[in-house]
Amino acid sequence: MATRYFCSCREPHLHPKASTNWQGLIPDSVRDDLTFHKLEELHYCPTCHQLRCPLCTETEIAYKYCPHCLRQMPKKSTYCEKSCFRCPVENCGGYMNVSSESVRSEDDVKQFLGKRFLFTCHICHWTYTTKLITAPQSVASIVHSICVDGRTASSRFAHLKNYCRDKIRYEKQLGHYGKHKQLESPQKPRPPSIIPDEAMSDSSSFQNSSSLVPLTQPLCCRYKTRCKSCRNPLDVPSDKPFSGKCTQTACAIDCIPRIVPSRPSNVHAEGFWVYGRTVTVLINVLNSYRNPINVTISTISDLDSFNTNKVHFHLPCREFKVGCIDENSNMKHLSDYVRTIPTSLLTNFSYVSRVELTNRPLESLEALTPEETGDVFRSKNGVARPVDSGVSWCTVAAEVTVERGAGNSEDGVVYIPLFMAVESDDGQRISYWVKLELPKRGR
């Protein structure tokens, strides 16, 4: 069971002459499954007032960091420049402890010759000792130089790199030579051989543990997200890799109301619908925005094009208001948080939930446990009302009738597209499509 939210980025642009009366038409892409996403995958652009799927956003590297020491690294680096190394032994991958020992002259103990670095894997206890290092340099650069000197792949890469550099220089000189004929013609660099002679012997020795060297730790990236349309930043991460906080976020989950379907609590059916019967489905609208919202829900009369079965959906209450959580209220306590959960979703699992159920108005509990289908719809002066509402949520009832479609196809899920128009008290407006997925089994 899930509710998917629509992003219009796949909708083809209408040609001005294609249709004269295009307003009010249902977008073609609503029938495309790929246009619907989970709410946590979406962003809400406050400038464009639109939902943005991953295709409508672009990411750029905010900074790079080492996932082991959690230090920030320059963007040009690909490996940790500090002392983070991993064990090269197959199926180990443990982190290496690095220690150093000073080497002094045997004749004169006071004479300092250099340092040797000792790498020890704390899991498999594999060790590696560097040659004598006389000039001060970082451990990362020492290991890098060992890799370049000792490994075929690395040395081959170095040869290719030098060849490319020489070739670029040669082509530049060649252009220069064409203009000034009096200059000496440049010498064309020779490409390195395709299979170096030493490659075979070296690759066999590569498997030998004596030829292994500690592996450098690749860096991770933290990304900044932008809206492709207005180019404004949506997510800006904090500069601390160990913190989950962001300096700026525009997650859809923080402002778009969530739609959660449920069944009345006295219905002990396994799923949301049964063939040939009219069943009641509760649609819970949960407001995450900081202001109260007015919600208008519309649906399509032709639901057969979305389903293989024949589906009839009846929603009497289409306009209602949903409150909001007070910004000053502390939702950290479970007894406060439970107030934001609709009655139809509460269970007897915990003490707090049970107490909250008993505190909910009797009228709501009776409305959510109808004796017959149809009892659940409440109206006042002929206007349908929500069956239940709370601090930041509202529950409306709907009826779903499913009949077997052509060819007696057995599809376990019924899809109901809903068009949501949401207007907040501070004047923000957004409208979007959602697709309710009502499974035959599982609630």
Place this chain on the structure above:
Amino acid sequence: MNSEWLETASHNRIHKSCMVQGSSFIAIQGDTIIDRNCTVIVEDAEDEDAKTTNGETGGRIRRQPELKVGKQCFFKEGCSVNLSLNSPEMVIGSWCIIGNNSVLRDCAAIGSRVIIGKDCRIDADCTICDCCIIEDGAHLPSQFVVPSLTKVSKNLEFTSLDPCYRRLNEETVKNELLLGKMAW
């Protein structure tokens, strides 16, 4: 109140089938559930000294390890948290789920809003930063570090999570504590 459960003054619920050792060195902030057949063991330095020959520790003073758990955590059925004398302390942040049959042994720290799946093994000196998801069956070797907003697969591959998981993970834990399920 169900008789199968013990409830502390700070609303922590501990199932009676759990084995909790060294409770003097365990501090839980509140609203935490420790489900059936869980094991929480913090070794007692004094007991360990007594086991050695005539209480002699070779002049070394052992430091008593402590387990600190934040608020609103859920230790699911069969999970195990062990803290030996080799580790000074283990800190588990708020809004964390330790999945069924997962084992945490001498971890350094687990941040807030961390969801550890079923049958996971977290070895000594591991650090898991805030807002992380460890998938079912993952085995984090010792000294492993998981940066914040990261999903770790069974093969220890990292996937970045969106910032909305800060809220999502917290809601997941709260819904599990209140309703016994993820409500949405």
